[in-house]
Amino acid sequence: MAQLQNDTFLRALMREPTPYTPVWMMRQAGRYLPEYRESRKTAGSFLQLCKNPSFATEVTLQPLDRYPLLDASILFSDILTVPDAMGLGLYFEEGEGPKFDRTLREEADIKKLHVPDMAELQYVFDAVSSIRTAVNGRVPLIGFAGSPWTLATYMVEGKGGTDFLTIKKMAYARPDLLHHILEVTAQTVMQYLNAQIAAGAQAVMIFDSWGGALSHKAYLEFSLPYMQKIINGLTREADGRIVPRVAFTKGGALWLEAQAEIGADAIGLDWTIDIGQARKRVGDKVALQGNLDPAILLSTTEAIEKEVASILGSYGHGNGHVFNLGHGITQWTPPENAAAMISAVRNFSTQYHE
């Protein structure tokens, strides 16, 4: 493997000193880039793309080539590869969200759920190896997975972003069934992330996209403990170094103190919380990753620079901040506005690292 030339991102996740605040963008390889849309033309459905290591490698590198100041790359994939491998039958309909052929609602089906053979997900590990080789040490490569709660919402509801009434009814009427789904999914995600680490992922992130839909008590029962279980089961790199672990619950900033206790090295933040307040609440327990509202990238260079400066200033002096959006970049983002954000982070952040 090529020597890592820029470890700023990894050092910031471990709260070690860095000369500036590193930056990357969730969904940085995506539809807002014309080169991505061009590559997609010949590559088939979204799921076929995820299953094609050569395509995944090509598009993962696109933002690195366009934005030389990016400090990390992230595996091009989808959190739903896991429920797909668990037998739910994932598909994407044009212009709509992901759907599944089957849902997990009947007790008999739930009891049959099991950790799949990781060979089902070999295409992901092949993509990780391929990307790691192609990135060639320019920046670290992030692997990722969905949280058990978030993956369970798709498996039970059959789609994302709803009122979550079916899975919540299960949570309250048959918590034993939901805990079984979450336990099997946590074991699966643990093996999945460990295989990504073995294939070359240099940091990992768990996306709890729908944790914010839960009540206070339910989050602490059905989401957070399963992320903790995964994190506690992750392996180190071959040389014994910790592979930094980021946990991100969208809409989860009320539960920061609890999140800081699960063993993650960094916590992701969406834009609803002031990052300076977040830093006070977690103390020196974890690094923080965030938290610009991606909608701001639709506005003007002046507005973008003002908001970047505001976030950096709110976090203040010292280590432990990775700059990012609070959610994935939208497809309507002008690429030059993403460039303005990335440059602003680099230019404005050195003063906080003297």
Place this chain on the structure above:
Amino acid sequence: MAQLQNDTFLRALMREPTPYTPVWMMRQAGRYLPEYRESRKTAGSFLQLCKNPSFATEVTLQPLDRYPLLDASILFSDILTVPDAMGLGLYFEEGEGPKFDRTLREEADIKKLHVPDMAELQYVFDAVSSIRTAVNGRVPLIGFAGSPWTLATYMVEGKGGTDFLTIKKMAYARPDLLHHILEVTAQTVMQYLNAQIAAGAQAVMIFDSWGGALSHKAYLEFSLPYMQKIINGLTREADGRIVPRVAFTKGGALWLEAQAEIGADAIGLDWTIDIGQARKRVGDKVALQGNLDPAILLSTTEAIEKEVASILGSYGHGNGHVFNLGHGITQWTPPENAAAMISAVRNFSTQYHE
């Protein structure tokens, strides 16, 4: 007007002593009730219903008749009557959310926006008078409106519950235009709620359904100050008594301290926050209304009773709690489960008021 026989709700909003914790449910007159679905059969579109004081009176009374332990009634209407009166052209398509004929995006259109003649909304005030007479003093009647930010999202986006990219782009690129919309809307809502009070509303609630989509800074610039402006402009009842004012931002629990300073008598809570923690954060500045996840009403009597007990216990002893859901009751709720919740609140809460 008939003498009020049960002022428990009004007293709790003002943090005065009550013998038990009062309870009502957001959207308590609605599709989960078979008698509501029966009334709807002959009554036309949802908007026609809102514009028909006789129908609004009929369905407002249905939950009171079915659940004698309810401590408040609420005007049957919709927050979008206001943008409709402002000329946006509201309509509802079967099975879909509300839509508007026109959106507010061009500077020329925005500059023309003005406070409409309240005569455009006379049907609402007629409904308030009619309901107040029909309720006949059994419980107080709540009037309500949307927050300026929430109404603006519908006016700019043309629909609800999206990524809010158009209005957020305006917020960052042309804040002057958005502030103009919000100012005109705040003046409109102030007049609208004052007319509801004049017609007989005994408490008012402002629904900021989409405030939780904003960043920390943007909420404090674009949503909260306009709710404060409205609250400061509300009149008292003819006898000089304060008409209690509730402000509710869904997804807004991170901003509780700021919400407690705007002059509202009570703050609504969704289910993401522990109500005991919320109480500690606001101190004795405001009452709190909430906060059961409405999805729990789809489960079992045992689960419902456990969660009601948990919320009451978390709030603890003393005054200033109005029990409610954290959002509107869903149409899939078995009516007997709502009854179980209401009974549990009454039965379990007296111990906290000794």
